[in-house]
Amino acid sequence: MDALVLLGIVLLTSLPVSLYLYKLKNRMRDYNKSFNKLQTQAKELADNAPSFNDDTLMSRYLTDVLEVEDDILGLLRIAERAxxxxxxxxxxxxxxxxVCRLSSGRSGxxxxxxGLIYTVFRSGKTLLHYAESPGKDIRPGYLSDAEISTxxxxPVMExxxxxxxxxADSMRYRAxxxxxxxxxxxxxREIAKILKRQRVYSQIQLSYRSLRILHEESAPLARSLELSALCERIVESAVRVSxxxxxxxxxxGRSYELFTKGAGYLNEKKVTSLKGTLLEMVHANRDPLYHPDVSGFRTRVLPFHFRGVKSVxxxxxxxxxxxKGILTVFSEKKNAFNSMQINLLEILVNQASVSISNVLLHEEIKKMAFTDGLTxxxxxxxxxxxxxxxxxxxxxxxDTLSLILTDIDHFKKVNDTYGHPVGDIVLKGVAGIISRTVRDIDIPARYGGEEFAILVVKTDAKGAKKIAERVRKNIKAHDFKVEGHLLKVTVSIGIASYPADVTSGDELVEKADxxxxxxxxxxxxxTVLYGDLK
Known part of the structure; x- marks a missing residue:
């Protein structure tokens, strides 16, 4: 008889648990459908998904725990009643x-x-413990406002x-x-399954969001065809990720141009050397480098000035x-960047390298179309x-605008005497002198044959003549080394200016000629000014 009663009690207490678990399994099927959908969306965003290790994912182990609190709390309450x-x-x-995450009958x-719960956690074994005698308390491993006798x-295991x-605790002795x-x-076991599914769900969400960031940031990089705009976009993307x-x-050339967002924390626009810094090692080894704390470094960390750097x-x-370049991400905090961010930045840098190569190739092709192949x-x-x-x-x-037309004197004689290869050397030499002599804002060009043109912006005839005279004198003073001989040449120069001499661009060329x-x-x-001919 007692056995039948006991069996009935067990069945009655187990029934609500079984019903709840049945509902929970149905809910988990819905979760699995969501997982599959997210995985499909993630695959559509990128074929090469970033690989995140378990350490990265464990940092988000229970970040979305509120979504499963109801499920777990329901189990705790059923167990309490049973x-x-x-x-x-x-x-x-x-x-x-x-840390106490949830409780059916206590708060705070x-x-x-x-205490005892720590013993169970470390050993991974179940423990049923009674007080030594009725009325005596035990040490459970947590504070309780009432005596605990049972x-x-x-252990919750994965x-x-x-x-x-x-x-489970009770004031009753041998409860x-x-x-x-x-x-x-x-x-x-059911709680462990819920936590595992929640972790997997968080993992898929994390992967999906990461891929979305890469998709959003990589697409504009692939479309950029202007180098400065591309570099600024790379910086913006890295800021968003990190x-x-x-x-x-x-x-x-021999220096490095600096690109940053806002530039509120950086005064330099370029650096001439990486020597003695961490970036020198990156350049030499050709590999990424991460230091979570550089505060103890005695050597210089970065080639530009920024105080208080911890993570680099x-x-x-x-x-x-x-x-071709180095993307430097840093923070005033130690351990500022996790492995997920580093993985994303590595993928971003790979895309950025391809984009930079495309832009440089585009600029090279454009340069070939715009420039004279010899000079x-x-x-x-x-x-x-x-x-x-x-x-x-x-x-x-x-504004004023002047045009300088330059012609190498007796150039046909140079070609006839020494040959066209020597003539090419002279042309290249003259072009180099012109480039080094004019201002950065001026526009030198090979006009045709042995003639060169220089657009002198925001300059009148008088100012243009000063520049032209420097060009003429520098060419005259230069020794062209040809087949063991020193060859000298001179140039004749004509100048016309707007608005003093002309009213159109074609007329500017005509008057300068x-x-x-x-x-x-x-x-x-x-050097002759058109104004002096009138």
Whole structure:
């Protein structure tokens, strides 16, 4: 008879648990459908998904715990009623140790750092513990406002890893027995499944969001065809991914141009050397480098000035197998960047390297179309385009504009005497002198044959003549080394200006050419202004 009664009690107490678990399994099927949908969306965003390790994902282990609190709390309350316990509580292991996540009958539970639940967590074994005698208290591992005479603690396990402890307590002496252990272990297994599914769901959400960021940031990089705009976009993308301060160093000649967002924390626009810094190591080894704390470094960390740097991540960018730049991400906090962010930045830098190579190739092709193959100056066609552009600008803003036309004296004699290869050397030498002599804002070009043109912006005839005379004198003083001999040449120069001499771009060329003819007629090796011919 007693056995039948006991069996009836067990069936009655197990029925609500079974019903709840049945509903829970249906809900988990819905979760699985959501997982599959998210995985499909993630795959559509990118074929090469970033690989995140378990350490990265564990940082988000219970970040979305509110979504499953109702499920777990429902299990705790059913167990409480079935066992006639004062409270059933779930303790989860976090960085600070065991923490009470949920409880069916208590609030504000504070763990003590030592006690029975810690023994269960470390051993991974179930423990049913009674007080030594009725009325005596036990040390459960957490503070309670009432005496605890019976405690049943079960580990919450995922494979061999202990996630936490499920604990039931009661003021009654010997309140629980062996049959209650089976119920608690069943509830602990279901809680472990919920936590695992939640972790997997968080993992898929994290991957999906990461891929979305990469998709949003990578697409504009692929479309950019202007180098400065591309570099600024790379910096903006890195800021979004990392949340830190970002500086892109792009190699130009022997120095590095600096790109950053806002520039409120950086005064320099370029650096001439990486020597003695962490970035020198990145450039030499051609590998990314991350230091979570550089505060103890005695050597200089960065080639530009920024105080209080703690975390530094540096990633090289490549063009034609050579280091073209270094993306530097840093923070005033230690351990500022996690492995997920580093993975994303590495993928972003790979895309950025491809985009930079595409832009440089585009600029090279454009340069070939705009420049003279021998001298490297703008060709005649592009010079005409720049003349039209600058003349319109001068008209609009009422600025002055001058044109210098230069012709190498007796150049046919050079070709006839020494041959065309020597003539090419002279042309290249003259072009180099012109480039080095004029201002950065001026526009030199090879006009045709042995003639060169220089658009001198925002300058009248008098100012243009000063520049032209420097060009003429520098060419005259230069020794061209040809087949063991020193060859010297001179140039004749004609100048016309807007608005003093002309009213159109074509007229500017025409009048400058007349002035050049006047210089030739006057004896060569001289500069003539069109205004002086009138």
């Amino acid at each position: 066992m006639v316990a004062d409270a059933v509580s779930l303790f989860i292991n976090e960085d600070s140790g065991l 539970i504070v763990t003590t750092g030592d 405690l049943l603690a079960v 494979l061999t890893t202990s996630l936490g402890v499920l604990c 629980f027995d062996q049959q209650d252990i089976g119920l608690m272990e069943l509830v602990a 949340g830190g301060k970002v500086v892109l160093l792009l190699k130009k 991540l540096a990633l090289p960018l490549f063009h034609e197998a050579k280091v 490297g100056l703008f060709n005649h066609r592009h010079f005409k385009e720049k003349l039209t552009e600058e003349f319109r600008r001068s008209e609009r803003f009422e 007349q002035a050049l003819y006047g210089a030739k007629k006057g004896g060569r090796d001289r």
